[in-house]
Amino acid sequence: MISIKNVRKTFGKLTVLDGIDLTLTAGRSYALVGPNGSGKTTLIKSILGMVLPSAGDIYFDGTSIARHWQYREKIGYMPQIGRYPENMTIGQIVDMMKNIRTGAHTPDEELIEKFKLAGMYSKRMHTLSGGTRQKVSAALAFLFRPPVLILDEPTAGLDPVSVEVLKEKILAEKENGKLVIVTSHILSDLDELTTDLVYLFEGRIHFNDTIAALKADTQEPRLGRAVATMIRQKQLQEPVQH
Amino acid sequence: MRRIIQYVLYDILRTRFMLLYTALLFISTLAMFQLDNDPSKVVMSLLNIVLMVIPLVGIVFTTIHFYNSYEFIELMLAQPVDRKVIFLGEYIAVACSLSIAFLLGCGLPILLYGATPAAITLLCCGTVLTLVFVSLAFLAAVLTRDKAKAIGVALLFWFYFSLIYDGFLLWFVYAFSDYPLEKVTLALIALNPVDLARVIMLLQLDISALMGYTGAFYKSFFGSHTGILLSTTLLAVWIALPCYLSLHIFSKKDL
Amino acid sequence: MRLILLLYLLPVLPLLGRTVTVSKTGPLTSLKQAVAQAQPGDTIRVQAGTYAEGNIVIEKSLVLLGEHYPVLDGRHKDELLTVHARNVIIQGFRFVHTGISSIHDLAGVRILDSEAVRIRGNQFDDTFFGIHISNSSHCRIEDNTLHAQVRVEHQVGNGIHLWKCQHMTLHNNRVHGHRDGIYFEFVTNSLITENYSEGNLRYGLHFMFSHNNEYRRNTFENNGAGVAVMYTYGVKMLDNTFAHNWGSSAYGLLLKDIRDSEVHHNRFIQNSVGIFMEGSSRIRFTQNEFDGNGYAVRLQASCDDNTFQQNNFQANTFDLATNGTLVLNHVDGNYWDKYQGYDLDKDHIGDVPFHPVSMYSMVVEQMPAAVLLWRSFLVLLMDNAEKAIPAITPENLKDNSPAMTPHDLH
Numbered sequence: 001m002i003s004i005k006n007v008r009k010t011f012g013k014l015t016v017l018d019g020i021d022l023t024l025t026a027g028r029s030y031a032l033v034g035p036n037g038s039g040k041t042t043l044i045k046s047i048l049g050m051v052l053p054s055a056g057d058i059y060f061d062g063t064s065i066a067r068h069w070q071y072r073e074k075i076g077y078m079p080q081i082g083r084y085p086e087n088m089t090i091g092q093i094v095d096m097m098k099n100i101r102t103g104a105h106t107p108d109e110e111l112i113e114k115f116k117l118a119g120m121y122s123k124r125m126h127t128l129s130g131g132t133r134q135k136v137s138a139a140l141a142f143l144f145r146p147p148v149l150i151l152d153e154p155t156a157g158l159d160p161v162s163v164e165v166l167k168e169k170i171l172a173e174k175e176n177g178k179l180v181i182v183t184s185h186i187l188s189d190l191d192e193l194t195t196d197l198v199y200l201f202e203g204r205i206h207f208n209d210t211i212a213a214l215k216a217d218t219q220e221p222r223l224g225r226a227v228a229t230m231i232r233q234k235q236l237q238e239p240v241q242h
Numbered sequence: 243m244r245r246i247i248q249y250v251l252y253d254i255l256r257t258r259f260m261l262l263y264t265a266l267l268f269i270s271t272l273a274m275f276q277l278d279n280d281p282s283k284v285v286m287s288l289l290n291i292v293l294m295v296i297p298l299v300g301i302v303f304t305t306i307h308f309y310n311s312y313e314f315i316e317l318m319l320a321q322p323v324d325r326k327v328i329f330l331g332e333y334i335a336v337a338c339s340l341s342i343a344f345l346l347g348c349g350l351p352i353l354l355y356g357a358t359p360a361a362i363t364l365l366c367c368g369t370v371l372t373l374v375f376v377s378l379a380f381l382a383a384v385l386t387r388d389k390a391k392a393i394g395v396a397l398l399f400w401f402y403f404s405l406i407y408d409g410f411l412l413w414f415v416y417a418f419s420d421y422p423l424e425k426v427t428l429a430l431i432a433l434n435p436v437d438l439a440r441v442i443m444l445l446q447l448d449i450s451a452l453m454g455y456t457g458a459f460y461k462s463f464f465g466s467h468t469g470i471l472l473s474t475t476l477l478a479v480w481i482a483l484p485c486y487l488s489l490h491i492f493s494k495k496d497l
Numbered sequence: 498m499r500l501i502l503l504l505y506l507l508p509v510l511p512l513l514g515r516t517v518t519v520s521k522t523g524p525l526t527s528l529k530q531a532v533a534q535a536q537p538g539d540t541i542r543v544q545a546g547t548y549a550e551g552n553i554v555i556e557k558s559l560v561l562l563g564e565h566y567p568v569l570d571g572r573h574k575d576e577l578l579t580v581h582a583r584n585v586i587i588q589g590f591r592f593v594h595t596g597i598s599s600i601h602d603l604a605g606v607r608i609l610d611s612e613a614v615r616i617r618g619n620q621f622d623d624t625f626f627g628i629h630i631s632n633s634s635h636c637r638i639e640d641n642t643l644h645a646q647v648r649v650e651h652q653v654g655n656g657i658h659l660w661k662c663q664h665m666t667l668h669n670n671r672v673h674g675h676r677d678g679i680y681f682e683f684v685t686n687s688l689i690t691e692n693y694s695e696g697n698l699r700y701g702l703h704f705m706f707s708h709n710n711e712y713r714r715n716t717f718e719n720n721g722a723g724v725a726v727m728y729t730y731g732v733k734m735l736d737n738t739f740a741h742n743w744g745s746s747a748y749g750l751l752l753k754d755i756r757d758s759e760v761h762h763n764r765f766i767q768n769s770v771g772i773f774m775e776g777s778s779r780i781r782f783t784q785n786e787f788d789g790n791g792y793a794v795r796l797q798a799s800c801d802d803n804t805f806q807q808n809n810f811q812a813n814t815f816d817l818a819t820n821g822t823l824v825l826n827h828v829d830g831n832y833w834d835k836y837q838g839y840d841l842d843k844d845h846i847g848d849v850p851f852h853p854v855s856m857y858s859m860v861v862e863q864m865p866a867a868v869l870l871w872r873s874f875l876v877l878l879m880d881n882a883e884k885a886i887p888a889i890t891p892e893n894l895k896d897n898s899p900a901m902t903p904h905d906l907h
Contacts, residue, residue: 073322083313408875451791451814453743454769
């Protein structure tokens with residue numbers, strides 16, 4: 001569904017993505033994992049067209065996304081830090097999004113209900129806590145029933161109940177045959193949510209396979225341990241300064 | 243596009259700055275007319291506002307607005323909306339609201355007290371300068387990554403066009419005062435939208451002095467069809483070029 | 498008694514002479530012949546028609562009356578009427594197409610060594626010189642219209658040209674398209690009233706060495722270089738209008754070496770320079786109106802002891818400019834629309850002096866092209882800095898009692 005061909009991205013002298021080749025298929029869910037600054041968010045933003053690759057190409061359903069925007073109709077994106085016009089209320093934002101994304105689908109308001117956002121529609125964005133913002137972001141990502149879901153640190157800052165609500169929703173959508181891409185530092189979450197693991201380090205992909213395969217390789221039953229072992233095996237740790 | 247403009251306009255109106263700006267222009271123009279019975283003297287006082295305050299407010303407001311709508315722009319970028327549409331939506335909304343604020347604030351009292359040809363020309367010049375500086379502000383905003391820097395660049399633009407360039411022009415005239423300079427100065431003036439607007443106003447207000455220097459050259463130039471066409475085109479270029487450049491940069495910018 | 502008075506007057510009444518009529522249908526068809534046959538005191542009536550008879554010389558007291566503007570045509574080679582006599586009246590003719598010569602000043606009407614000649618209600622069209630008068634006195638030129646179309650200066654002479662004359666009167670003539678509209682050299686004790694000199698190639702009015710003349714209610718408009726007057730004393734200019742004289746060396750009124758004169762109640766409207774003065778002294782400028790000029794007054798440092806009082810300065814780009822710092826002239830009690838002072842004691846006179854010389858006018862004096870920066874932020878800063886700390890403007894050139902409201906000059 002999405003194929004990334006030899007994508008490089010440099011910011012000045014800094015190379016953030018260094019030749020990424022990746023194919024993401026519908027019906028699978030990918031855990032995008034890597035240390036801070038490994039290029040996860042840049043990769044996601046490249047897929048969304050917010051960051052333009054210095055080289056290489058990204059194809060969505062076989063068409064290059066360069067200078068295209070219509071394909072974003074099919075993506076629901078939940079940013080790491082949801083930033084919204086501060087003076088608008090939740091209700092206005094939801095209305096505005098509905099206004100702008102005039103797809104044929106009836107909106108999926110399940111998360112709005114479960115997060116009880118409707119009761120807070122008149123609250124302005126600048127009065128919201130970080131967790132509530134995350135709820136708004138999550139609700140907006142699922143609102144238009146997109147076939148692709150890109151979730152950047154979806155559970156960060158959410159209370160335990162809401163985390164469960166969100167995880168259930170992600171799983172349900174995965175079962176519906178959608179392509180889900182999740183980044184998270186909480187590997188136990190990913191264990192439940194994803195089928196595949198992509199490990200990024202210093203702008204390169206060092207692992208890209210199913211989680212089952214990883215567990216089998218490392219003979220670790222839990223994803224967290226499995227990843228740790230993989231990192232150790234591949235010597236992907238930052239050199240420790242003495 | 244219409245929806246984007248609508249949301250940006252809504253955002254601009256919410257801050258109440260526009261209302262304040264319009265009211266301030268309205269009150270000061272009205273006060274000028276009440277203190278001075280001679281409409282042509284009011285036009286001269288208003289000229290200072292048009293040549294300095296309007297560009298300054300235009301460029302600073304637009305830059306700040308652009309950075310304040312960064313969240314909105316980010317939100318839109320993840321949606322199925324063309325970047326060009328986002329940019330032009332922002333541009334049109336800001337340009338329209340600033341122009342309308344100026345036209346209402348200065349235009350209403352002028353219509354009430356004395357819509358002389360000079361006053362009408364002044365309104366046109368003010369609107370054009372607003373648009374020029376909105377364009378320049380967008381350029382300053384997309385050229386930089388951070389708000390403070392962008393405001394700095396914007397102020398530099400303003401400072402350059404309203405002061406530094408004229409300083410250079412004065413030096414030039416001084417250095418080459420032995421040569422016939424009419425055509426060269428005309429060309430140099432065309433390279434600064436503020437000067438261009440100012441000379442168009444000079445033709446209304448100080449035609450006698452101007453004729454003393456250039457003979458009929460400037461009058462015949464700006465009075466002729468080619469002259470009007472050329473100066474309008476130049477001002478249009480001053481609006482369109484920075485706007486086009488910033489659109490180009492914006493569509494390639496990482497956000 | 499009445500009879501005696503009538504008899505006494507008889508010799509001067511032309512009616513007592515014979516009247517002959519010249520017309521195209523005869524019997525007398527030639528004006529030249531009529532003039533040759535006439536006795537002094539005769540009246541010659543000329544009926545409508547075109548008479549191209551070359552130069553006609555009048556050397557006796559005659560009255561020439563045109564009926565319905567008979568045309569005297571010079572066919573582009575001749576001078577038309579030459580008058581060398583006393584008590585001649587020429588009225589109601591139309592003079593066209595004199596010759597053009599760079600050696601002889603060919604004219605529609607030439608008057609030389611004459612006295613008491615009256616040129617009245619004639620039309621001059623395409624004449625090289627219109628009316629050319631030399632070495633004469635007590636003539637009266639009135640209600641004539643002079644018109645030339647040539648656009649090159651050397652192909653046209655002056656409209657009304659006077660050389661070495663005394664006690665002349667010019668009244669209500671209209672001159673257009675000549676080199677100088679009205680030209681005087683060595684003309685004294687004359688009166689010039691209600692003339693309209695417009696669109697002439699060089700000066701609307703030009704005089705030199707012409708002392709003790711009075712100019713009243715004339716209008717000089719849109720002439721190539723305005724009005725220039727030089728080397729003269731005892732000039733009185735009252736109620737005239739100097740308007741729309743635009744150009745790099747065009748002046749509403751150029752005063753060069755003029756002294757002991759009076760310029761009162763004139764209007765200077767939209768000239769590049771309202772008044773330009775050089776080497777002039779003891780001139781009183783009172784109750785004049787300066788409106789919309791580039792410079793209202795340019796006072797060169799060579800002028801002294803001139804007085805400006807009760808004038809109105811409005812909407813001029815620069816009110817007063819000078820090229821020196823020495824102040825030998827008096828400026829007092831004028832209205833300046835640029836005055837920003839206050840009047841706390843309510844005596845309609847500003848409480849702080851006004852400095853009419855703006856700093857930037859000094860800059861423009863040095864480099865005329867700098868006028869293009871007028872009204873820019875830069876110039877505003879420079880002018881205000883100069884107001885705070887005067888450095889290059891003459892500190893003592895000031896109006897100590899500026900009027901708060903315009904003087905009523907109507």
